[in-house]
Amino acid sequence: MEDKISGIKKTYLDKISSAKSLGDLDEIFLALFGKSGEITQIPKEFSKIPKEDLKTIAPLFIQTKKELEEAIEKRREEVREEKYAKLSDEKIVLQPVLQPVLQPERLQAKIKSDGGHLHPITQLEHEITELFRKLGFQQFNAPHIDTTKYNFELLNIPEGHPAMDLWDTLYVECKKCNVNPGELLLRTHTSNAQVRIMEQNKPPIRMMILDRCFRYENLDARHEHTFDQFEIVYIDKKVNMTNLQYLSEYFLKAIFGTDIKVRMLPKYYPFVEPGAAVEGQCIFCKGKGCKICSKGWLELTGAGMIHPQVLKNGGIDPNIYSGIAWGFGIYRIALLKYGVPDVRQFLSGDLKFLEKY
């Protein structure tokens, strides 16, 4: 038995060192470790060997197996490196492969037979921005990495306030940036744009923010730590809660159909007063109550009249102007609209998912 093992070792180490390609090595691997490979077969004979002999044979076998595995891996690397060394011979002159380039059909046919796909979130976001552009809202760009000042403090959320529990925050370190530790974070909501918008614009204001936010969240079918939010900031004279109801109806009817019923409920957010949750009647059970909704209603957006202190923080006189902040998580709307079962699919890069849209 010992001779047999040594024999295999010698034969195959030779084969391995003379292997020229990854294909050769794959063959050797199979011959050794495949279902009926020589190494695979050996332990099957152990039952016939006296216990005393096994004490020397078993360790020898384990050692040999390991050496062969390592030899294959090492040779694989060498073969690869030999290939890599030849890369410098692969010089090419870049030139368009298809002419003329302004023929999408041909490129398409060449690159992928069934054409490309816009991400479902991009499609939904485009639909939403077009909807609100019609009402005169314009997109505003705000940072993803921001300070606690804009993400919390100026929004009426002082450090140590229990309302902080609403946002499980990811904090960021950046020595170069020279910001005190604990003051830099990944924005937890698009509301970090609110005071920036007020600082940079005079009323009347109709702005929208549509972008990525982050929370400390463990992933499951319903939770993502990275997600998109949509939010509008609307400030003018005489803005009131009936406008809030209008915006909610305008949006939800456009997305889910004109027969959806929409209602507001009291809800606390530190940066609005009065604050509201907006519910739509469940699109699946039409209000009868089902697994997806809560007694016939789905909570879809959060909103409210901008808190007078937040207006002041943005340099706007709350005695003259009032405002609405209104927003929602894009993924939640997309899950409902497209019937996607798992929120993690959006950032999966899985073409099988993306090609459905």
Add this chain to the structure above:
Amino acid sequence: MTERENMKVSKSWLLELTKLEVSLDEVVRLLPLRTIGTKEITEDFIELDMKGYNRADLLSMRGVTYEVAAITDSKVNFDETDENEYIWESNKLPQAKVEVECPKLVPLYCIAKISGLRVEPSNKDWVKKLEDCGVRSVNNLADITNLAMLEYGQPMHAFDAGQVKDEVLIVRTAKDGEQIVTLDEKKRDLIPSDILICDSEKALGLAGVMGGKNCEVTDETNTILLEAAIFDPIFIRKTAQRLNLPSEASRRFQHGLTKKRLLQALSAAIKMYQDLGGNLEAISIIGDTSEPTKKITVNQGRVNSLIGVDIKPEDIENYLKRLYFGVKKIENGWELEVPYYRLDVNIEADVIEEIARMYGYEKIPSKKLEGNIPEKIDQKLFDFIYNLKISLVDLGLTEVQTYSFYSTKILSDLGFRNSDLIKVSNPMSSETEYLRDMLWPNLLEKVAFNLKQGYESIAIFEVGKVYVPRENDLPEEKYKLAIAIADGDDSIQKLYTIFQKLNEYFGDTKLEAGESELFHPVRAWQLMKGGRQVGQIGEVHPRITNKFGIEKRVAIIELEISNKQACDLWSLKIRNL
């Protein structure tokens, strides 16, 4: 105790405290419409969704009762205890021995010494009340503290007086390096922002967070020192979070307490101990017990202009009276006295919300936006990005979106230096610890993923932000475009074709040979514009792709698109694509 964000309201206790004019089912229907969302509802309790909420009053049965009475137009079935009715007012008692060394953090601290007690199981009524509210019954002496907390919202603690050295309680902040063994028998390291309750030789408990092992009530306890206090909410929050010790008590401290409720709860608890045969021997009340009444003036015009509905003044008055506001009519509005337990009502807008929810949010009609459309601001970047995406899709590419983080595989296999990247201090896992400063590595990962699941050719792109540290400023956030093509040996030529097409609209971008260990030694170029590198194009080095299990050639391009000038140019031209 385990962490619970919500308030479980015992139905039978609620009925005991209210002269309810409607059914409990109606209460369940109205609560989310008028007050707060509900979670689980059973035969025994209604669970209020308190996450992040500001209604400290709803963390007590009495507070909930006031609210339920208001929204159902019912009356509460109890009186507010007057100051002269407190149990200690009737006879002169000696002071309990207490020293508060940090009065700023402890505005009110009360200790009552009660003797002659015997530990027994609680009666059925108490056990049901506790269990309905989600609190486990321990024994009669401990249960009284929890019953008082649940009814009044004021946390309480009972120390076994026999275990308190010299029967003196000292309230102070912890010293560096000090330790305590808490009730859960864990040794805790303390820092100077922890508030401690100590006796003359040792620490007995972490104020507001958890009691100590060495002085808990046991079967032998016959004399207790009953504590009711207000501690600084921010300090309590810090301690509870650092030691990961959330509790029923600590969240009430964090939400805020009132002195009046504290004294009422203390008086009620002492009465309960007396009913068990206990003797109140001594009491100390340290701190100012007065509670100023908040006054708010509300303008009728403001109410209606913010809600957008003309609510009759008599209705407004009625709503506010039902909520136990003191209401005085003045010209154009009212002068209000806020109920002492409504810590959340401080300004006119808060009162307007009270009126709106009593009126019924769901009755507010919809009205179109009025006023002028504001001036246009620059939208070119957004237009450009959308048009770019559409153009690429037209060319046959599929858009992917990936995380803003680098995976551990990318970090190790591409050999990125962590020090160049922006780091998350408290990541969910090592997969979300570093923020991306390029897009293409994530695309490479998606190419590998899709090849593995059977795709033979892949053409994907992403437009998104990358994050780069910047001196003395927020990190720079740049929008970038990345494309990855894995479609045969001429992938790089195909990508070049696409690039050329984009380049017609991108302005004058030139290719320059550039070497990088991540790329093919002779099939990689830097993209230069105005003497500055704005991106790169090339085949990813097989040493890298092999590590991702990819044997095919992968060509990538990465381009900055934050340049405003380029955007202007692109947005003009790309529509013609």
